[in-house]
Amino acid sequence: MAKVTLSNLRHSYLSNPSRPTDYALKEINLDWKDGGAYALLGPSGCGKSTLLNIVSGLLTPSEGRILFDGKDVTSLAPDQRNIAQVFQFPVIYDTMTVRENLAFPLRNRGVAESKVTKRVAEIAEMLEVGEMLDTRAAHLSPDNKQKISMGRGLVRDDVNVVMFDEPLTVIDPHLKWKLRSKLKELHQRVRATMIYVTHDQTEALTFADQVVVMQEGEVVQIGTPVELFERPQHTFVGHFIGSPGMNILPASVENNKVIFNGNTVAVEGNIIGNGGTTELGVRPEFVSVSATGIPARVRKVSDIGRHAVIETMVGDMRVRAVAETAHFEQGTEVHLTFKKDQTRLYRDGWIATEVAS
Amino acid sequence: MKTENQRAWFFVLPVLLLVAFNALVPIMTVVNYSVQETFGNNIFFWQGLDWFEQILRSDRFHAALGRQFMFTFLILVIEVPLGIIVALSMPRKGFWVPVCLVTMALPMLIPWNVVGSMWNIFTLPNIGLLGYFMNDVLGVNYDMTQQPISAWITIVVMDVWHWTSLVVLLSYAGLVSIPDAYYQAAKIDSASPWKVFRYIQLPKMKTVLTIAILLRFMDSFNIYTEPFVLTGGGPGNSTTLLSIDLVKIALGQFDLGPAAAMSLIYFAITLLVSWLFYTLMTKDDAQ
Numbered sequence: 001m002a003k004v005t006l007s008n009l010r011h012s013y014l015s016n017p018s019r020p021t022d023y024a025l026k027e028i029n030l031d032w033k034d035g036g037a038y039a040l041l042g043p044s045g046c047g048k049s050t051l052l053n054i055v056s057g058l059l060t061p062s063e064g065r066i067l068f069d070g071k072d073v074t075s076l077a078p079d080q081r082n083i084a085q086v087f088q089f090p091v092i093y094d095t096m097t098v099r100e101n102l103a104f105p106l107r108n109r110g111v112a113e114s115k116v117t118k119r120v121a122e123i124a125e126m127l128e129v130g131e132m133l134d135t136r137a138a139h140l141s142p143d144n145k146q147k148i149s150m151g152r153g154l155v156r157d158d159v160n161v162v163m164f165d166e167p168l169t170v171i172d173p174h175l176k177w178k179l180r181s182k183l184k185e186l187h188q189r190v191r192a193t194m195i196y197v198t199h200d201q202t203e204a205l206t207f208a209d210q211v212v213v214m215q216e217g218e219v220v221q222i223g224t225p226v227e228l229f230e231r232p233q234h235t236f237v238g239h240f241i242g243s244p245g246m247n248i249l250p251a252s253v254e255n256n257k258v259i260f261n262g263n264t265v266a267v268e269g270n271i272i273g274n275g276g277t278t279e280l281g282v283r284p285e286f287v288s289v290s291a292t293g294i295p296a297r298v299r300k301v302s303d304i305g306r307h308a309v310i311e312t313m314v315g316d317m318r319v320r321a322v323a324e325t326a327h328f329e330q331g332t333e334v335h336l337t338f339k340k341d342q343t344r345l346y347r348d349g350w351i352a353t354e355v356a357s
Numbered sequence: 358m359k360t361e362n363q364r365a366w367f368f369v370l371p372v373l374l375l376v377a378f379n380a381l382v383p384i385m386t387v388v389n390y391s392v393q394e395t396f397g398n399n400i401f402f403w404q405g406l407d408w409f410e411q412i413l414r415s416d417r418f419h420a421a422l423g424r425q426f427m428f429t430f431l432i433l434v435i436e437v438p439l440g441i442i443v444a445l446s447m448p449r450k451g452f453w454v455p456v457c458l459v460t461m462a463l464p465m466l467i468p469w470n471v472v473g474s475m476w477n478i479f480t481l482p483n484i485g486l487l488g489y490f491m492n493d494v495l496g497v498n499y500d501m502t503q504q505p506i507s508a509w510i511t512i513v514v515m516d517v518w519h520w521t522s523l524v525v526l527l528s529y530a531g532l533v534s535i536p537d538a539y540y541q542a543a544k545i546d547s548a549s550p551w552k553v554f555r556y557i558q559l560p561k562m563k564t565v566l567t568i569a570i571l572l573r574f575m576d577s578f579n580i581y582t583e584p585f586v587l588t589g590g591g592p593g594n595s596t597t598l599l600s601i602d603l604v605k606i607a608l609g610q611f612d613l614g615p616a617a618a619m620s621l622i623y624f625a626i627t628l629l630v631s632w633l634f635y636t637l638m639t640k641d642d643a644q
Contacts, residue, residue: 056545078545079544083545087542091542094561095560104546104548105545105546108552109547152542153545
């Protein structure tokens, strides 16, 4: 188990990067605490797999250093870093039995056979694959194969970091949930530092204590699921996390007041900075339909079970609200209010309001 | 309820006719010859299984069969590992991939009798480039027209030159289909290069290798043109493989009965070995 530090890390797949857009990974500095569960969340092509491969050592960064417990491992090969990685598609050794698969990393490292037997038994019990130990791995179902590839990572007790690269991609939806809670449980049992890469917010938010949201090679926010939900540092996070995502509305600032479509909107606290493009951000969960407020017209109502999403138009801008009931007629004129302490201003994408003290 | 319409069988009729004309009928003529004797004038006498017995007891057949197995064994033992090694050392991407592939495929595109003639001229002791080089430059006494050993080495090398590419191309196809994640996982598991080969590359190549070995077995077991053109079965009988001997009996001596019996035995052996090999190789997957 180890603390992972990324220091001034940058990576480009080009040999002579010059512009910022040449970098697949823009400057990153962060610390992952020993034994934490982290998720790297972002859309396809945001650089999260690049970052993961740099941590595992499959890729050497163009610039910067990676430290495990303060020790520089930037130039070490994957097998010397003592890490484990679970890939998108289950990687198993087809011709071996489940037992041999689990023992493989230990035997390659010359671990004594008595210890191998003990560790394999422990891991098999933990993953609930005990009864399949002697079947050929090729005959397993995809979710069990994925469990075995996880097991190969966890079987080494000295592993520094376990990394997961979208491990649930090929798993059936009803098993996804099972495997996800298994993972969470495993983390609580083994307490290894785990990094989970995904583009699925549900997976990231349920698995991780801390989520790193990435966009176009840049870390836009690091925070707990609640922080990401409640106070996105960037409009991208607001948009990407939550279903439906945050309402991001063009707004102007006049005399320290936020004006949206001619209405003054109260925001959480002081406005900082000036100039740039300003936008108002408020989650649909904090928009309510009431007697007074910003006039809007109901465009569409979708009942999504426990609550309904009301899509309204304020001028030509779409504002979504979450309501308890779906009793709104299309075309009805309504009024919207934004919850003050959950309404924020963004300047050029980044948050530009302070939390009221 | 499903309606059963037996008239659907008529759809199979064209294929049945086709197969009858290109396989069953020719084979049946051979079967026909194999149980009869003729002294010409299209008059045939019933001979029963005598020809089969005669062939199976003949030393000449045993010798040819022995040579045939020796030849097939040698080329499989050389071509399969060599093909795998070449495939493993080929680049996976970039400019050199098509260059390698085309270079590899060239020998296979040359007509078989041309391969035989090429190697004949190439290895002739006095005028052939290789023959001259071996005798006059290296001072090795090499003459495939006179020495059985030289003749054997020549036909084996010729076949290796001609057909190793097939094993290479099929193995290569198997290799490039392995996702990178397997190699990365192996790296993380600290697997040695040998273990990567043994547990990742070899299992993934198994299907294509089975096909490659099967094709190489059948082709080499039935080989005729190249050694016939190169050595004509000589010197003496030293490179008279089964097919060459068969043609000698059938067309040289015009012994249709024994030749037919020998063809059937020959066919049965090819079929039996192929079937055994294929069943053994695919047995694991069926479990």
